Amino acid sequence: MSEFQTKDPYSYFTGLNSYHESEAIPGTLPIGRNSPQVPAFGLYAEKLSGAAFTAPRHLSKQTWLYRILPSTTHRPFEAVSTTDSREAQKFSTVPNQIRWSPFEIDTSADFVGGLKQLAGAGDIQTKNGVAIYIYSCGKSMKETDVFYSSDGDMLIVPQEGDLDVRTELGRLYVRPLEILVIPRGIRYNVALPNGNARGYILEAFSATHFELPELGPIGSAGLANARDFQIPKAEYTDSSETHTLINKFGGNLFRAEQDHSPFDIVGWHGTYYPFKYDLGRYNAIGSISYDHPDPSIFTVLTVPSPIPGTAIADFAIFAPRWLVMEDSFRPPYFHRNCMGEFVGLIKGGYDGKLAGGFNPGGASLHNLMSAHGPDVQTHRKASEEDTSKPQKVGTGSMAFMFEVSYMVGVTEWGLKESPVQQDYVAHSWGGFKKHFKPPQA
Numbered sequence: 001m002s003e004f005q006t007k008d009p010y011s012y013f014t015g016l017n018s019y020h021e022s023e024a025i026p027g028t029l030p031i032g033r034n035s036p037q038v039p040a041f042g043l044y045a046e047k048l049s050g051a052a053f054t055a056p057r058h059l060s061k062q063t064w065l066y067r068i069l070p071s072t073t074h075r076p077f078e079a080v081s082t083t084d085s086r087e088a089q090k091f092s093t094v095p096n097q098i099r100w101s102p103f104e105i106d107t108s109a110d111f112v113g114g115l116k117q118l119a120g121a122g123d124i125q126t127k128n129g130v131a132i133y134i135y136s137c138g139k140s141m142k143e144t145d146v147f148y149s150s151d152g153d154m155l156i157v158p159q160e161g162d163l164d165v166r167t168e169l170g171r172l173y174v175r176p177l178e179i180l181v182i183p184r185g186i187r188y189n190v191a192l193p194n195g196n197a198r199g200y201i202l203e204a205f206s207a208t209h210f211e212l213p214e215l216g217p218i219g220s221a222g223l224a225n226a227r228d229f230q231i232p233k234a235e236y237t238d239s240s241e242t243h244t245l246i247n248k249f250g251g252n253l254f255r256a257e258q259d260h261s262p263f264d265i266v267g268w269h270g271t272y273y274p275f276k277y278d279l280g281r282y283n284a285i286g287s288i289s290y291d292h293p294d295p296s297i298f299t300v301l302t303v304p305s306p307i308p309g310t311a312i313a314d315f316a317i318f319a320p321r322w323l324v325m326e327d328s329f330r331p332p333y334f335h336r337n338c339m340g341e342f343v344g345l346i347k348g349g350y351d352g353k354l355a356g357g358f359n360p361g362g363a364s365l366h367n368l369m370s371a372h373g374p375d376v377q378t379h380r381k382a383s384e385e386d387t388s389k390p391q392k393v394g395t396g397s398m399a400f401m402f403e404v405s406y407m408v409g410v411t412e413w414g415l416k417e418s419p420v421q422q423d424y425v426a427h428s429w430g431g432f433k434k435h436f437k438p439p440q441a
């Protein structure tokens with residue numbers, strides 16, 4: 001049985017890609033137009049574009065906001081001096097298989113201060129690339145600090161600790177085993193209701209967004225269902241307190257002050273919004289005859305590229321599921337991939353790594369064409385087990401993969417200051433022996 005998250009302090013709209021509209025005060029949204037000469041209740045109308053104005057309808061992402069003051073009303077941005085690798089965007093591109101032990105939690109940091117770039121590829125300015133971050137923090141953001149990224153859409157995968165996220169469009173409460181997507185430009189504050197938090201983030205710089213994959217012959221339902229995605233409802237504060245916008249722009253942080261709350265949207269309508277999803281609702285589909293299907297069958301969200309069937313990045317999960325394939329090697333196969341594979345573990349274990357070393361809060365990276373697969377122990381067990389019987393794997397576990405079509409570079413923080421396991425390759429694959437016996441003539 002799947003485990004669902006049932007308790008939530010907030011209520012949501014449901015349905016990814018639906019047109020949603022929300023009013024904290026009835027009568028906020030104009031009828032029959034978007035930008036009336038004078039909006040209701042003395043509000044200002046402002047448009048938030050997440051796609052080109054001329055994008056085809058099914059790709060268009062636009063939201064109209066009705067707010068107490070326009071977003072324009074702020075003081076100039078100033079660069080924040082940081083010492084971490086965000087500024088440099090200098091990556092080591094190395095073919096070695098890398099595995100990290102659980103990343104240390106920076107309990108003195110808040111969500112923004114504890115955001116560290118681990119890996120990435122491409123270029124923010126041309127909207128072509130991705131970044132992979134580890135976030136770790138022990139403090140809530142100041143209520144008057146508000147973060148947003150101009151660089152891309154962020155998929156946030158909590159591993160430890162709940163996040164109480166207040167966005168411009170409303171509030172979302174996100175726990176480990178749930179994911180959150182905050183599209184480019186949407187402003188938010190992260191509070192930590194139950195202490196320390198850690199997780200993984202994939203940021204996509206592309207003009208395309210995190211979308212549900214096509215289902216093809218699977219049919220009209222399965223994998224992540226649109227209905228299970230939750231979208232916040234409008235909630236506003238009317239305040240003249242000084243707030244600080246913290247903007248990630250071109251990989252660097254900038255700050256600007258304003259004497260009003262950015263959380264002043266009384267109503268909104270459109271298709272560009274943040275959303276969350278409970279991974280426990282995932283409908284895993286697999287082989288009911290033979291062989292191990294490719295992990296694309298476990299895609300939750302995909303960031304499409306212009307090349308048909310080729311994503312810029314996929315987010316796939318290895319959720320609890322039954323394996324029934326007969327006369328088959330059931331765990332992940334040995335392989336070399338034209339994609340970069342970043343795998344993280346939210347909870348429990350992973351069926352391809354029985355020998356240990358892959359732990360919740362840690363990660364691995366298998367870059368383009370870097371050989372990887374089951375470790376010796378997994379291989380032995382799977383070669384000997386009785387495949388006439390169904391087998392439940394992943395009970396109490398949740399692993400995930402960011403599969404990225406770029407050559408993934410690792411930051412200095414990722415290679416030098418993070419818990420890289422020196423013995424990963426030898427530990428996992430060093431013990432394979434030859435069993436080759438050609439037939440005697």
Ligand SMILES: O=C(O)Cc1cc(O)ccc1O
Nearest residue numbers: 294295332333341343352401
């Ligand atoms: O390498 C990995 O751990 C991810 C993975 C899982 C799987 O089931 C098949 C291929 C694959 O790359």
Ligand SMILES: [Fe+2]
Nearest residue numbers: 335341366372
């Ligand atoms: Fe793989």
